[in-house]
Structure formats: structure tokens, C-alpha cells
Amino acid sequence: MSLTENIHIGRPTNRVDGRLKVTGQAKYAAEYPAADLLHGAIVGSTIAAGRITALNVEPARQVPGVVEVFTHENRGKAAWLDRSWRDEVAPPGHPFRPLHSDRILFDGQPIALVVADSYEAARDAASLVSAEYEVREHCTELERKRSEAYVPPEKRSGIPPPPDPRGDPEKAFEDAPIKISRDYRVNAEHHNPMEMFGTTCVYEGNDKLTIYDKTQGSQNAQGYVTSVFGLKSKNVRLINHYVGGAFGSALRPQHQLFFAVMASLELKRSVRVSLTRSQMFHIGYRPDNYQTVSLAADREGRLRSIMHDAVASTSHYEDYQEAVVNWSGMMYHCDNVKLSYRLAKLHTPTPCDMRAPGAAIGVTALECALDELSYEVGIDPLEIRRLNFASKDENTDKQFTSKALHACYREGAAAFGWDKRKSVPRSMQDGHDLIGWGVSTGMWDAFLQKAEATAKLSADGKLEVSTAASDIGTGTWTILTQIGADAFGLPLEDVTARIGDSTLPTSPVEGGSWTAASNGSAVQAACEAAKETLFKHAKKMANSPLADSEFEDVAVSGGCIFRIDDPGKRLAISEIMHAADLEEIEEEGKVGPDLLQMMKYISYTHSAVFAEVRVDEELGIVRVTRIVCAAAAGRILNPKTARSQILGGVVMGIGMALHEEAMTDHRLGKIMNHNLAEYHIPAHADIENIEVIFVDEHDEKVSPLGVKGLGEIGIVGTASAVANAIFHATGKRVRDFPITIDKLLAA
Amino acid sequence: MAPSSADIPASFVINGSRHALTIPPWMTLLDLLREHLHLTGSKKGCDHGQCGACTVLVDGIRLNSCLILAVSRDGADITTIEGLERDGDLHPLQTAFVEHDAFQCGYCTPGQICSAAGLLSERHAHNRAEIRENMSGNLCRCGAYTNIADAIEDVMAQDAAAREAAE
Numbered sequence: 041m042s043l044t045e046n047i048h049i050g051r052p053t054n055r056v057d058g059r060l061k062v063t064g065q066a067k068y069a070a071e072y073p074a075a076d077l078l079h080g081a082i083v084g085s086t087i088a089a090g091r092i093t094a095l096n097v098e099p100a101r102q103v104p105g106v107v108e109v110f111t112h113e114n115r116g117k118a119a120w121l122d123r124s125w126r127d128e129v130a131p132p133g134h135p136f137r138p139l140h141s142d143r144i145l146f147d148g149q150p151i152a153l154v155v156a157d158s159y160e161a162a163r164d165a166a167s168l169v170s171a172e173y174e175v176r177e178h179c180t181e182l183e184r185k186r187s188e189a190y191v192p193p194e195k196r197s198g199i200p201p202p203p204d205p206r207g208d209p210e211k212a213f214e215d216a217p218i219k220i221s222r223d224y225r226v227n228a229e230h231h232n233p234m235e236m237f238g239t240t241c242v243y244e245g246n247d248k249l250t251i252y253d254k255t256q257g258s259q260n261a262q263g264y265v266t267s268v269f270g271l272k273s274k275n276v277r278l279i280n281h282y283v284g285g286a287f288g289s290a291l292r293p294q295h296q297l298f299f300a301v302m303a304s305l306e307l308k309r310s311v312r313v314s315l316t317r318s319q320m321f322h323i324g325y326r327p328d329n330y331q332t333v334s335l336a337a338d339r340e341g342r343l344r345s346i347m348h349d350a351v352a353s354t355s356h357y358e359d360y361q362e363a364v365v366n367w368s369g370m371m372y373h374c375d376n377v378k379l380s381y382r383l384a385k386l387h388t389p390t391p392c393d394m395r396a397p398g399a400a401i402g403v404t405a406l407e408c409a410l411d412e413l414s415y416e417v418g419i420d421p422l423e424i425r426r427l428n429f430a431s432k433d434e435n436t437d438k439q440f441t442s443k444a445l446h447a448c449y450r451e452g453a454a455a456f457g458w459d460k461r462k463s464v465p466r467s468m469q470d471g472h473d474l475i476g477w478g479v480s481t482g483m484w485d486a487f488l489q490k491a492e493a494t495a496k497l498s499a500d501g502k503l504e505v506s507t508a509a510s511d512i513g514t515g516t517w518t519i520l521t522q523i524g525a526d527a528f529g530l531p532l533e534d535v536t537a538r539i540g541d542s543t544l545p546t547s548p549v550e551g552g553s554w555t556a557a558s559n560g561s562a563v564q565a566a567c568e569a570a571k572e573t574l575f576k577h578a579k580k581m582a583n584s585p586l587a588d589s590e591f592e593d594v595a596v597s598g599g600c601i602f603r604i605d606d607p608g609k610r611l612a613i614s615e616i617m618h619a620a621d622l623e624e625i626e627e628e629g630k631v632g633p634d635l636l637q638m639m640k641y642i643s644y645t646h647s648a649v650f651a652e653v654r655v656d657e658e659l660g661i662v663r664v665t666r667i668v669c670a671a672a673a674g675r676i677l678n679p680k681t682a683r684s685q686i687l688g689g690v691v692m693g694i695g696m697a698l699h700e701e702a703m704t705d706h707r708l709g710k711i712m713n714h715n716l717a718e719y720h721i722p723a724h725a726d727i728e729n730i731e732v733i734f735v736d737e738h739d740e741k742v743s744p745l746g747v748k749g750l751g752e753i754g755i756v757g758t759a760s761a762v763a764n765a766i767f768h769a770t771g772k773r774v775r776d777f778p779i780t781i782d783k784l785l786a787a
Numbered sequence: 788m789a790p791s792s793a794d795i796p797a798s799f800v801i802n803g804s805r806h807a808l809t810i811p812p813w814m815t816l817l818d819l820l821r822e823h824l825h826l827t828g829s830k831k832g833c834d835h836g837q838c839g840a841c842t843v844l845v846d847g848i849r850l851n852s853c854l855i856l857a858v859s860r861d862g863a864d865i866t867t868i869e870g871l872e873r874d875g876d877l878h879p880l881q882t883a884f885v886e887h888d889a890f891q892c893g894y895c896t897p898g899q900i901c902s903a904a905g906l907l908s909e910r911h912a913h914n915r916a917e918i919r920e921n922m923s924g925n926l927c928r929c930g931a932y933t934n935i936a937d938a939i940e941d942v943m944a945q946d947a948a949a950r951e952a953a954e
Contacts, residue, residue, distance in 0.1 A: 058885035061893030062877065062900060064828015064868035071827035104791065159822055160813055234832045234840055234894040234928045284830070284894030285928050317833040513892030513929045684888045684931060691930025716837040716926060724922040727932040 048522035048532060052680035056532060057282070057517045066282040069254040070238030074310035077240075078107055079159040080299055081166035082315065084148035084322060088387040088709025089178035092142040092151060092171050099168040100154050105161030108307060109169065110153040110299075115139040116306040117269070118298075124267045128260040129291050129549060131390065132194035133358030138298050144173065145356050146389050147180075147710045148322030153299045155311060178387040181706040182328045182353050189351040189382035196361040199398075203369055203435040207376030212345035216336030218416050219345075224333065224405040226759070226777040227701035228353070229326040231394050232721060233512075235284020237323070238314035239300035247305060248275040253297050255280050256290040256510050257549030262542035264293040265301050281540040283512040283550075287692070288393035290512070291551050294323050321714035324392020325702065327352040327360065329401055333368070333409035341417040341424045343374040348406060354383045355390040362398030368406045369435040370644075371483055372428035387709050393551060395692055396752035399484055400759070404696070404777065407480040407760035412773065415465075421764060422449060422458060422479050425648075438642040442739035444672035445481070448648035451733050452670030453479075456650035465771040473654040476769025482647035482757030486674065486748035487554040490632040492545035493562035495524065495570040498624045499617040501599040503528050505566065506538040509559040510550035513688075514751055515681030519556055520563050522677060523745070527567030529597025537563075545628065553645070553749030556677060558631060561744040565629025571596055573627055577620040578611045585609035631744060643742040645753045647671040649690075651761035655769045660781035663728070664694050664762055670733040674748035679734065682750050686732045689754020695722045696755070697762035698778050797861040801826070802870025810857055817841045817852040820867060828868035828897045832926070839925035842898035842905070843867045849905025851924075868897035871904065879945060880904055883938035891929035899925045903939045907946060915940055 060066040085092075097109040110116065118137070119125060125135035138150045152169045156162035179185060195201055213219055240252040249271070255261040255278070262278035265271065283290065300313040315323070329352040336345040348368040354360045365379040394400070414424040426449055432439050453459070461477045462468050468475040493507035505524040511517045520537040524530070538544055539559075547559055575594055578586050578601050586594060586601065586609060595604050602610035617623065652666035667690050676682045699720035703713045713719045739746050759777060767773050772787035791811055798807040801824065810819060817834075820826040820843070829852055832840030836854040843852045844866040871878040880900050883889070890896040902925045912918045918939050919932070927935065 054885050055888065057893070058888075058890075059877070059881075061890055061896050062868075062881040062884045063872060064826075064897045066893050067827065068830075068894065070831075071821070073825060159818060160811060164813075232928055234830070234838065234892065234926065236831060236833075283892060285892040287928070314831075317835065317837075513890075515891070680888050681891075684891055684929075684934065687933060688891060688930035691932060692928075715835060716833050717835070721926060721928060722930070722932070723926060724919040724932050724936070727919070727930070730933050 046526045048525045049677050053518060053522060053678050055515060055518045055681065056521045068235050068282050068284050069252045069280065070240060070312055070314050072240045072252045074240060074242045076309060078155050078157060078307065078309050078311045079162045080153050080155045080303055080311055080313035081162035082150045082295060082299060082313065082319060083152040083154065083166050083169045084319060085144045085151050087144055087173050087175050088147040088180060090144050090176040091174045092144065093174050094172040096170045097152065100165035103161055103165040103168065105157045106154060106165045107157060108155045110139060110303065111151060112139045112141055116302040118302065119268050119270065127264045127292050128257065131196045131358045131360045136357060136390065138295050146322065146387050148319065150295050153303060155303050155307065178709040180386050180388055180704050180709045182330065182384055182386060185384035185386060186330060186351050189384045192359040192361055192383050194359065199361045199363055200366060202365050202379035202381050205378040209345045209347050209376040209378040212376035213334060213336040213347065216344040217339055219336035220409060220412050220416055221332065221334035222409055222412060222775060224331045224408060224775045226329055226401040226404060226696065228328040229394060229696065229700045230321055230702055230719060231287040231289035232320065232716065232719065233285030233287060233289060236314050236317060236320060237294050237296045238312065239296045240312045241300040241304040242310045243304045243308055247271055249301065249304065251276065251278045251301065253278055253280055254283055254290050255293065256283065256286050256512055256551055258510065258540060258542040259508050259547060260549050261293045261297060265297065268298065269301060269305060278542040279540060280510055283510055286512040287395045288397060288551060289324060291393055291549050292324065317716060318714045321702065321711045322389055324390060326394035327354065327391040329364065331405040333405050335409050335413045337413055337417055341414065341419040341427050343372055343428050345376040346374045347378045349380045350402060351382050351384055353386045353388060353391060355388055356385050358390040359383055360391040362393065364398045364402035366435060367399055367403050367483055370430060370433045371406065371481060373430045373434065395689065396484055396756045399756045400696065403483060403756050404760045407757055408763050408775065411478065411764040411767065420463060422453060425449065425481055433642045436642060438640060441641045441643045441741035442674065442737050443646055444735050444737040445646040447735035448646055448670040448672050451735050452648040452650050452668050455731055455733060456668040458650060465768050472656060474657055474769040476653045476655065476765040476767065478651045478761045478764030478768055480649045480757035480761035480764060482649055482753055484553060484645045484753045484756050486643035486645050486742050487552050487557065488561065488631065488633050488743040489548040489554045489558040491547050491558040491562040493559065493566040493629045494545050494626055495563065495566035495629065496624055496626040497528065497570050497574065497613065499614050501613045502534045503530055504536045504538060505563045506544045507559045507562055508542060508544040508547035509539040509555055511539060512550055514555065514685060515678060516555055516559065518681055519560055519677045523560055523563050524567055527564060527571065553751040557743035557745060557747040557749050560677065560747060561631040562629045564745060565631055566627055569627035569629055570625050573625050574601060574613065574616060578616045581611065581616065581619045584611065586611060637741060641741055643748065645671065645673045645748045647753050647757055649757040649761040651765040653762060653765040653769055655766060657770060660785040662698055662766060662779065662784065666729045667758065668731045668733065669754060670735055671753055672735050672737045673750050673753060674737050674739045674742055675746035676734050677747060682734065683732045685750040686754040687730055689752060690730050690758050691722050691727055693755040693758020694726065694762060696759040696777055701778050795858050797858045800864045802867060812856060812858050814857050815853055816855040816857045816860060819857040820852065826867050826869050830894055830897055832895065839902060840895050840898040842902040842925060844901055844905055847908060849902050868901055871900065879942045880938065883941045887934045887938040887941065889934040889938040890931050895925060895927045899927065899935055907943060
């Protein structure tokens with residue numbers, strides 16, 4: 041079938057769930073009512089390592105309204121085997137099992153669940169639970185464990201380990217005329233989506249459950265529940281229609297899901313459990329890390345050697361891994377490269393993928409180092425990036441399916457006015473403020489994952505498309521509706537997307553920026569299949585005007601199927617269905633990576649980020665006054681929601697540059713700023729002007745839709761662009777993120 | 788929840804409807820709205836007055852409902868996000884938020900809109916910088932800030948035009 045003109049794809053389109061969200065009607069996990077609902081409150085440990093020797097739950101039991109207090113001594117039935125607790129995205133190791141034993145592995149580890157008939161009673165009683173501990177030595181300080189760092193023995197599925205070294209990086213470094221070697225650190229960050237983690241588990245009788253959970257994967261969470269509690273799959277339905285942000289924190293099932301389901305099964309009642317904001321600092325986080333980047337170049341700025349080593353934190357029970365250093369082997373052309381990545385165990389929970397996991401910290405270090413090198417060479421920071429352009433992925437020796445990065449540099453620089461930049465640091469001032477301009481490249485994977493969908497066309501011409509995708513604010517509801525509408529030439533109102541439900545066709549978790557490409561392509565494939573079925577029925581009709589046509593010759597629009605070259609030859613959908621005695625046509629669509637193509641090609645999204653800062657040097661205050669982010673991300677389905685994705689990534693990147701860090705008192709092993717007043721994220725006042733540019737990039741190989749994905753690329757390169765701008769403004773290089781006032785004043 | 792002897796009578800006008808209730812004195816206005824009146828449009832993002840997701844209008848003033856014990860506002864007139872629509876028509880801020888894509892996940896959105904409604908009636912903000920400053924009690928982790936500022940500026944301009952026309 042030749043494609044008819046797309047009306048909706050590519051057009052800035054308001055979110056189809058917009059009205060529900062601005063009227064407060066969109067329901068999140070902790071907002072579903074249930075009869076006789078019980079409320080659970082989690083109690084956390086007050087030490088970071090050791091054993092519980094005694095628990096005093098009696099005062100909690102005395103609180104009116106308390107129904108039960110669960111601890112490791114009376115926890116409900118759950119799977120014995122370690123592997124039963126592994127979810128789809130679990131790293132190697134032993135998954136955390138709440139209330140499994142008396143062992144404490146991190147501060148804030150859940151040690152009890154109080155269940156009561158009101159939220160207030162549960163919260164009050166939880167504050168009365170106390171424990172005695174046998175305290176063991178703990179360590180939460182990565183620096184102290186750096187010397188014990190190890191290469192993870194078992195690799196995490198889907199995360200490529202650093203490639204083997206190429207060339208002779210040490211000798212090339214030694215021989216090069218210009219070189220730098222610098223240490224960087226990006227402090228641990230916490231996702232802090234605005235919605236606190238919550239689960240409402242509705243007990244339907246006979247161990248049948250309907251669960252509303254905050255998760256990025258309804259089927260991953262549903263699979264965890266059935267596996268951990270030994271329930272039949274058909275008896276557990278998990279719904280996540282609306283997810284109040286996640287950024288990776290809801291990829292894995294979190295504590296509240298386990299607790300709500302456990303209590304529900306034990307008490308045979310519906311139970312709601314929410315984490316508090318403070319407790320959200322005791323779930324996964326972006327790992328703390330130390331990185332060393334050594335770069336060498338010839339006198340023109342051509343890279344001769346790249347060496348990048350990273351040590352990142354993990355927990356005592358799992359080896360969390362992400363691709364931190366790999367980017368340094370493929371972002372630029374260089375014949376001599378050595379990359380290494382090791383882990384160190386701390387008494388913290390297992391880290392968890394956070395927006396652009398790995399790249400957000402690894403690219404930040406590389407891009408700051410490259411900026412430093414450009415000053416050593418005496419070349420414009422943008423020019424050194426252009427000069428070292430990589431035309432293939434030198435880690436794997438594969439071709440890029442597309443790479444419009446030069447266009448990002450060109451269009452971003454033009455929009456920013458980069459040509460007016462004075463090259464010498466501290467040379468651009470405006471009154472009291474020092475002004476600095478910095479640039480960075482960004483890069484993120486463009487994945488196509490296995491995904492399935494159905495398309496159901498009814499006799500009245502309305503369409504329903506279904507896939508168990510999640511929309512965490514990314515715009516999935518809207519783009520799937522657009523894709524369905526264009527397939528059948530329908531207005532958006534006639535298309536219903538169904539997502540956020542474990543009973544729908546198989547979908548991966550919503551992460552990695554792959555949802556639009558994967559679920560979008562599956563929906564398109566399902567629509568094509570439904571159209572083909574419609575066409576077959578049309579062709580079979582008595583005296584069909586399409587009897588001699590092939591599927592390639594026809595299109596569907598305005599409730600009719602017709603010949604593209606002779607639109608007069610047409611049949612109404614209702615007529616075809618009536619003749620075939622059908623009320624609806626439902627077909628499936630499936631997509632997955634093309635393994636043959638993947639032997640030769642690899643796909644990435646690229647960007648160029650330009651930042652302007654104004655620095656009050658006496659006070660150390662940095663304001664990010666302008667960001668231009670130019671992205672090459674393949675086909676853009678919805679420029680309005682796509683732009684928002686980039687804006688969001690950029691804002692979180694500004695947070696990484698200037699605000700965000702978990703502050704741990706290492707004597708206690710405790711995060712001290714476990715709230716939104718003290719863990720700073722960007723607020724309205726911090727965010728000034730952000731311009732988003734999507735450069736033209738056609739890529740027929742990356743996914744059937746030509747889409748690359750946008751969820752993460754916005755953050756990659758933003759922190760480095762800001763840091764580089766701060767150096768340009770002040771001549772001061774701070775290599776420890778976030779760049780807070782104290783560090784800038786001390787530099 | 789079983790009634791308790793500590794419960795206290797209190798009445799409110801919420802989104803135009805009168806509610807005469809008997810509630811425990813330790814219940815926050817936010818929990819009253821969400822858990823007992825099922826008005827879940829007001830969101831709980833921190834429960835500590837740090838994020839603004841629970842912002843509602845109490846006697847026309849924007850307040851963090853998680854920091855208010857409900858009984859302390861006996862007799863108050865409360866408007867939540869569910870009460871901003873008029874006869875099925877969206878409030879201009881609601882329309883502007885949709886048009887400017889001023890949200891992603893939608894969780895901070897009711898608080899942002901109620902806060903913006905309070906901001907407009909305060910008339911303290913006259914330009915974009917003042918909007919940003921005066922909206923800084925409402926966090927948005929999806930990073931929709933520039934679009935939120937666009938939406939509020941848009942409505943502020945509409946209001947100014949309407950006032951000018953009336954004068």
C-alpha cells in the first residue's frame with residue numbers, strides 16, 4: 041500500500057489526554073477508590089548495615105484502626121528462589137526482598153509495614169515502631185571504596201561492556217604534543233518524579249487482584265507480582281494509565297508494590313501503600329561516580345588518544361551497570377582508545393536507570409575534557425568537535441543508520457549566534473555579570489524493541505489501537521492516536537488508544553527512548569494488517585470496484601477504501617463490513633529489531649547543545665540564561681510533545697549542572713537532604729530561555745516509522761555545555777557536579 | 788475509616804457545593820479532599836509544602852493544602868482543579884496549558900494551574916520574570932517550566948486585553 045498523505049503525523053498536536061490532566065480527572069495509582077480500603081505505611085531502618093535484634097511493634101498495634109503490623113517475623117508468603125524476584129530489567133545479583141530477614145543492607149531499608157483503616161492511623165502507628173540493631177561497619181563513601189573497585193563479573197543484559205582497547209592509547213598519549221588528564225565527578229542524583237510511588241491493590245476475592253501501580257511497565261510489574269506471590273497470570277491485572285513522571289525510577293517494581301500486594305493477600309482486603317517523599321530517597325538513584333578522562337591531540341586538535349575510566353557505586357546485593365565510558369569510543373574519530381568501567385559496593389540501595397543512564401554522566405565528563413583540550417590546542421570548542429567527527433561507530437566498526445550531527449552543529453550555532461563568541465575566557469561581560477558560552481555534543485541510543493499491538497476497526501469506521509505501553513508524560517497516548525488516525529484517514533476523535541494495562545498486547549517497559557519507535561511501529565503494523573483484511577473483504581464483494589486492484593493501489597480515508605489513482609472507485613467501510621457480516625476487523629502487528637541489519641548498522645540520536653550563563657562572581661551565582669538544543673532524532677511524530685521531551689531533558693541537565701546531589705552523612709550512612717526543599721531540582725526561577733531545533737534526518741533503517749526517540753537525548757550534553765560556559769565566563773573549571781556556589785567561589 | 792470520638796464538625800463550600808463534615812482534627816485539607824471526598828485532582832507530591840502539587844484556592848488565596856489541617860479552615864470556600872471549569876468550559880488557564888503543552892506527566896499540573904489562578908488574581912506579576920519568580924513554589928520535574936510561563940503569559944495578556952476593553 042502506498043502511503044497517503046499524513047495529516048496528523050508530523051503536525052504539532054495537543055495531547056489527547058490533555059483535558060483529563062488539566063481538569064484533575066486523570067487518575068494516578070494511589071487515586072483509585074476501593075471498598076473497605078486499608079492503608080499501609082512503611083517503616084525504614086535507621087542504620088545502614090547490621091541486623092535487627094529486636095522489634096517493638098506493640099505500641100503501633102495499640103493505635104486505634106491498626107489492623108496488622110508486618111515485619112520479617114510475620115511476613116506473608118512469598119517466593120523462596122532468588123530468580124523469582126528478578127524483574128525484566130534487574131541487574132545481576134540478588135534482588136532485594138522486603139522483610140526477607142533481619143539483615144540491613146542500607147539506611148531506610150523497609151523493616152515493617154503498618155496496615156490500618158485510615159492513612160492517618162497507619163502513619164501515626166508507623167512512627168511508633170522501633171527496632172534494636174546489631175550495628176555493623178558500613179560505607180557509603182565511594183572515594184573510600186575506589187581502590188576496591190572491580191569489573192562486574194556478570195554483565196547486565198542490554199548493557200554493552202566497554203569495548204577492548206584499540207591502537208596504543210598510552211604511547212599515543214605519551215607522544216602527542218598536547219594532552220590533558222582530568223578527574224570528574226557527578227554526584228549521586230535521585231529521580232524524584234512529582235508523583236510519589238503508590239500502589240492500590242484491589243482484592244477481588246480468591247487471590248484475584250486488580251493492581252494500580254506507578255510503573256513504567258505494567259507487564260514487568262505484573263510478572264513480578266505473579267512470580268513473587270505464585271499467582272496465576274490471569275488473576276492479576278495491573279494498570280498504569282497515568283504515571284506521574286518516573287525518569288527510570290519506575291522501571292523496576294518498587295517496595296510499595298510488594299507491600300500492597302502482600303498485605304492484600306494476607307488480609308484478603310484491598311490495600312493502598314505509598315512511599316513518602318523521604319522514602320523515595322531509599323530506592324534506586326543515579327550512581328555516584330569518579331571518572332578520569334585523558335585526551336591527547338596533535339597541534340591542529342585532531343584526537344590522538346582517548347582514555348576514559350569510570351568507577352561507579354552499586355549496592356551490596358546487585359551489580360547495577362550502565363554504559364558510562366563507551367560513548368568516548370564512538371563520539372569522535374580516534375585510533376587509540378582505552379575505556380574502563382568498574383563498580384564499588386556501598387551500603388545503599390541498588391542504583392537505578394535515570395534519564396540517559398550512563399551517557400548523562402559519561403558524556404558530561406568527556407565533553408568537559410574535550411572543551412579543556414580545545415583551550416590547550418587554541419581552537420574553538422565547536423571546531424574541535426567538527427574536526428573529530430566520527431563517520432562510523434569505531435567501537436563496533438558499524439555504520440550509523442544516520443547521523444545528522446553536522447546539521448545540529450550548524451543550525452544550533454546559527455540559532456545561538458555562536459559566531460559572535462569571543463574565544464578568550466572572561467572576555468564577555470555585561471555590567472556586573474560575566475557571560476560565558478559553552479557547547480557540547482550529545483548522543484543516545486536509538487533502539488527498536490520487540491513490541492506488539494492490535495488495531496480494531498469497527499463498522500462505524502472508528503478505530504481502537506492497543507499495546508501495553510506506558511505514558512510517563514512522554515506523549516505516548518497522543519502519538520499512537522496520531523499513527524492510527526493517519527493509517528485510516530480519520531480525525532483524532534475517532535481513534536482510541538489503549539495503553540497502560542498488562543492485559544494488552546506485549547510491550548517492553550517504557551524506557552531507553554524506545555517507546556515511540558517500538559510501540560508506534562507495532563501500532564502502524566497492526567493498522568496495515570487491519571487495512572489489508574478490509575481490502576480483502578472489499579475485493580471479494582459482488583461487483584466490487586476494487587476487484588482488479590492490488591493492496592498497493594488503495595488507500596483508506598473518510599470512511600472509505602478507494603483506488604489512489606481513481607478515487608471514484610471506492611467502497612465504504614460500513615458497506616464492506618455489512619457484506620462480510622462483520623462488526624469489526626481486528627488484526628495484530630509485531631515489530632522487532634532486524635538482526636541481519638544490526639550486523640552492519642547501528643543507530644544513535646545526536647545533538648548539539650549550546651549554553652549561555654551569566655555569573656555573578658562575587659556571589660558565585662550562576663544563571664543559565666539560554667540553551668539551544670539542536671537534535672537529530674529521525675522522524676518527529678509530534679513536534680509539540682517532542683519539543684517538550686527535549687525541554688524536560690534540558691531542565692534536568694541544568695539540574696545536574698547546578699543543583700542536584702544527594703548529600704550523605706557518611707558517619708551515619710544517611711542521606712540528609714531527603715526532601716524537595718533540600719534536594720534541589722530546577723524551579724521556575726531557574727529556567728529562562730530554551731530553544732529546541734529538530735534538524736532534518738531521514739532514517740529508514742532505524743525503525744519502520746523512521747523514529748529514533750527523544751526521552752533522553754535532551755539531558756545528554758546539557759550539563760557539560762553549562763559547565764563549559766561557566767569556564768568561558770569565569771576561567772574557572774569545576775569538575776565536580778553540581779557546580780554549586782561554594783565550589784565556584786573556591787575554584 | 789471508623790468515626791473517632793475526637794472528630795470535630797466542620798463545613799466547607801468546595802467547588803460551589805456545601806459539605807458539612809465531621810473529621811479528625813489531624814486530617815489535612817489535602818487528605819480530606821483526596822481520600823474522603825475523592826477529589827483526587829489535588830496532588831500529593833511531598834506532603835511537606837515543598838512542591839506545590841497540592842495547591843488549591845482557599846477563599847481565593849493559593850495555599851498548599853498539605854500544610855493545612857482541614858478543621859482550621861472551618862467555613863472556608865475552597866476551589867480545587869475540579870472546580871475551575873464553568874458549565875463545561877475550561878478555565879482559560881486550562882485551555883492555555885493544553886495549547887502550550889505546559890505539562891507532561893500531568894501530576895504537578897492541577898497545582899500549577901491553581902497556583903497560576905491565584906497569581907493572576909494577586910496581580911503581583913507583571914512580566915515573565917515575575918511570573919517565574921512567583922510560580923517557583925510549584926515544582927515540575929518534567930521540566931515544562933518554559934511552556935507553563937508561556938501559558939500564564941498568554942492568559943495574562945487575555946486578561947489585560949479584557950480589562951482594557953471594559954475600561
